Amino acid sequence: MKKISDTDKKPILLFQPTFVTTAIVPLQPQEKKIISEQERFITQVERINQMAEELEAAILELKAIANKMNTQKRCPFLIKEICKNICQYFAVSIPWVKRKSDESFILTTRKVDLFRAEREAALLAQQLRQQTKKRLASQRHRKNKNGAEADTKRFFKRVLVNKS
Numbered sequence: 001m002k003k004i005s006d007t008d009k010k011p012i013l014l015f016q017p018t019f020v021t022t023a024i025v026p027l028q029p030q031e032k033k034i035i036s037e038q039e040r041f042i043t044q045v046e047r048i049n050q051m052a053e054e055l056e057a058a059i060l061e062l063k064a065i066a067n068k069m070n071t072q073k074r075c076p077f078l079i080k081e082i083c084k085n086i087c088q089y090f091a092v093s094i095p096w097v098k099r100k101s102d103e104s105f106i107l108t109t110r111k112v113d114l115f116r117a118e119r120e121a122a123l124l125a126q127q128l129r130q131q132t133k134k135r136l137a138s139q140r141h142r143k144n145k146n147g148a149e150a151d152t153k154r155f156f157k158r159v160l161v162n163k164s
Helices: 037-072 116-163
Strands: 092-099 105-112
Touching: 037 092, 037 105
Parallel strands: none
Antiparallel strands: 092 105
């Protein structure tokens, strides 16, 4: 503690000492949590399925990275072997635990759909193209309808003007 003294005054303590009147409770070993075999089983099922989801995400990320690397390559025209895809894809499945209707479980596999994103993007693009075609067709129809009415009015005005 640092004391500041002044010739006319008493020393001033910068920090006042505090006294603790309660003791810290020592750490006690935690009571062993008694869980049933069924709870352990359910916990393990959830853990397997969580790990499967993480593995699926990691696989899809690997594919995204490989696709990015393939599109960023600058291939020389003479060396075709270098331009091959960096990764090939075969059917992939991951372990999965399913619960049946009778409350029993099945340890099985679940297929990882590696090309779902591409299919969804193609479907969305197709839907947008169809919407654009419909919108353009309706605009053309309105334009033609309005244009035809205007042309008819102009024609009759000319006829009336020429006859008078």
